[in-house]
Amino acid sequence: MARITYQDIPNGMFEHLRTIEDFITGSSLNQQLIEIIRLRTSQKNGCAYCVDMHHKELKHLGETDLRLSSLCVWEDTPYFTEEERAVLYFTDALTKLNRKPIPDTIYNELLSFYTKEEICYITLTISQSNTWNRLMKTFEFTPGNYKADE
Template structure:
């Protein structure tokens, strides 16, 4: 049961969050890569609403069922690109954040595949989806009703 509905969230707050989403989505980073990262964060954080949303977004972007079902075990597969693997690795590092600085060897994984400007956007995107998952889990927004709006 929902604790807080979307209609109860201050419009200004949602507007600011959506402005940030639009900024990230229009940054030049591949949208399918961003959605893979978002889905992985939702899986890690156990957010049913966000898993539903990002699964549907990826299906809309023509992502394959094989890759969608294997995202939870992406490290054990061969069908994610090196760039995707680096982004997913970085996504997991930032989502399962340790109380210590990120190790240089972990940062090198992302640095080897992305430019500095892209790393900034990826870091923001990971932070943003972690914010969303925490909001949705706290508010207990019902999963399953999301509709792709493109």
């Protein structure tokens, strides 16, 4: 049972957050990469509702079971490209902040594969996912009911 229901949420709150989602989706980033970022962020934050949602979205986009089940241990697997690995290192670092700047090694690895504009979108995707995770951890929406668009 949700602590805070859709009816309790201030008018416009989700709509404004969805505007940012549309901005991210309209970027040059691949939708599958966006969803991998969202799922990884949700795993790091322990957000069951968001893990369920982004797992289903990735399945809908054709992601393999092997990569989905291995994302939580991505560093120890060969299933992710170097580009994805650079994003996953950055996702992990930006999701679990340690009061220090993001290391140059992590940022420079991103620059090997992505433009500064794309890094801005990647950063916003991670930040937005963290926002949603924190909302869902507070609201306690029930996981399992999300349906990816058919």
